[in-house]
Amino acid sequence: MTLSSKDLIQASPIESDQETLEIALEQLRGRVSDRAFTGETMLLNMGPQHPSTHGVLRLLLELDGETIVNCLPDIGYLHTGIEKSMEAQRYEQALVMTDRMDYLNNLGNNLAYCLAVEKLCELDVPPRAQYIRVIMAELQRIASHLVWLGTHVLDLGATSLLLYAFREREHILDMFEMVSGQRMMGNYIRPGGIWRDLTDDFIPALRRFLDYMPGKIDDYERLLNENPFFIDRTKGIGVIPPEVAIDWSLTGPALRGSGVNFDIRKAIPYSSYDHFEFDVPLGTNGDVYDRYRVRIEEMRQSLRIIHQALDNLPGGPFRSTNRKFVPPPRSELGHSMEAVIHHFKLWTEGFKAPKGEVYVRVESPRGELGVYLVGDGGPRPYRIHFRTPSFMNLQSLGVVAQGHMVADLVAIIGSVDIVLGDCDR
C-alpha cells in the first residue's frame, strides 16, 4: 500500500508504523470509502510538489485501479496570512499585497481592492482612469489565459504551445513594464485612479499587439480545436452540470463552460464596463473542452474591449483630485502650502475610511473575485476578506473527479484554472 502515515491528514505522533497507519486511516473514515480499510482500494498522494497541480495543491486520491473513487484536495501550502497582514497596514500600503495573491492577475486584484476602498470612501474615479483600468484588466485577462492555455495543454502533452503562449504573454508583460515599471507586481491601479498616465510608447505598442494577437489565437485554435489527441483527452471529461456548478458556487469560465450566463462585467458592471460591446461565450456540455473554448473566445472578446477602450479613450485627469484621499502631484509641492499639508498627512497617517462594510466583486480571469471590506473610521482596514475564485472553484474538484482516470484528473485541474496563491492567500 502506498501510504505514508506522516503524509496523511491529522496523523498523530505514534511510534509503531502499523499502529500509526491504522490511526491515520481511522481519521479518514467517512471521507474515503470503506473499501480503503480492507486494502481493496489504494490511497495515493498527488502533490504538493507535482507539476500538473499548477502549484502546491495536494490531493489525497483513493484509487480503484486507475479510477478515482474519492479525491480529497488539501490546500494551504501557500498560505501567507495576507488578510491578517493587511489589517496592520494603511489602505495605501495594503495595496501592494493584493498583487501577490493571484500572481497571474496582479492588476485585476489591484482593481478589486481599489474599487472596494473607493466604494467605502465614496471616492470618484475620472473616466480616463476607468478606461485605462479596463485596458489593463483585459490585458491581464489575456495574459492569464495564455499561461492557463500553455500549462493546461502541456499537461495534456502538447509541449510546443507553451512556448507560443509565453511568447505572446511577454508582449503584455512588456507593456505592463512600460506603464508601471514592473512586469508582474505592477501595483499600478491605486485608490482614486491609477499611479501615472500612460507612457508615450504604450499606445503604439498596444496597437501593434492588437494587430498581432488575433492571428495567434487563430493559430492556437488550428493546433487544438480538431486535434484528435486533444479531443480525446478533453471531450466528455470532467462534466459539470449547470445545477451542480451553481450549487458549488463555481464562477467564471468554469461556470460559463456549463452554459450558465453569469459574467460580472455584464451583470453588475464596474469601472464603466457597460460602455463596451462584447459577448459572453458560453459552453454547452460543461466538459474540459467547452471550458477551453470559452477561454479562447474570451481572449478575442478581451481584444474587442481593448479596441473600443483605446479608440474612445477620454482625456482629462488620470487620478481623482480629492486631496483627502489622493496625494498631490510632486510638482505642486514647491508652490502650494496646501499640497504640502495633504502630502504630509497622507504619507504620515494615511486617509481615514468611514465606519461601514462593503462587498465589491469583479470578474477575474478565474471567476468572481470579491472583496469584503470593513472600515472602522481609522486609516487601516478593520477586516478584509478576499473571496477568491480559485478557492471556491477548487472545492468541487472532489465531486467532479469521481469516476475519472488519474490522467483525466490532470485535465480537470487544468481546466478549472486554479492559482494556488489565489487559493491560499
Place this chain on the structure above:
Amino acid sequence: MSDHLMSIASKIKERFPEAVTDIREFRGEVTVVVERQAIVEVATFCRDDDDLRFNLLSSLSGVDYWPEEPRFAVNYVLYSLDHNHTIRLKTYAPGNDAVVPSVTGVWKGANWPEREVWDMFGVKFEGHPDLRRILLPYDWTGHPLRKDYPLGHEEVQFSFNYERVQSRKPHPKE
C-alpha cells in the same frame, strides 16, 4: 436598485419577524441581520422563494469585533442568477459560545468557506460534514484572524545572532 433590495429585505422580515433583528443599508448594499438559530431557515427561504431565488452563495466570511460582544459575525453574500440582485445576511455569535448552524445543506459551496472561518476565527459550524482546518496546518494552535491574536514577525537571522534566533524559532512537531 436599493429600493428593490429593501423590498426583498422587508419580505424576509415579514416571513421571519422574530429572527430578523435589523436591516441595514450602506452604500447601496442591504444587510439583513438574522438570529443565528434561524440562519438555515432564512437561507433556505432566500434560495427557494420565487421572488428571491438566491441560488449562488457568493461569499462567506467572518469578522471579529473583539472586545465587543457579540464578538463574531458571519456574513453570507448571496446572489441571484435569475433576478440579478444581491443581498447580505449577517449573523452574530458570542465569544463564549461561538457556534453557528452550517448552511452546507442549503448551498454545497459553503463547505470550504465555513472551514476557513473555523480555521481563522474558531467559529464552529454545527452540522458541517467535515469541519477541519483548511489553510493552516492541522496542529496549529489558535485562530489567527481573531483580533486578540498577535501579528507575528520573523526575526532576521544574521551571523552574529544566528544561534539565538535559531533557538527561538518555532518548529513543527515531530
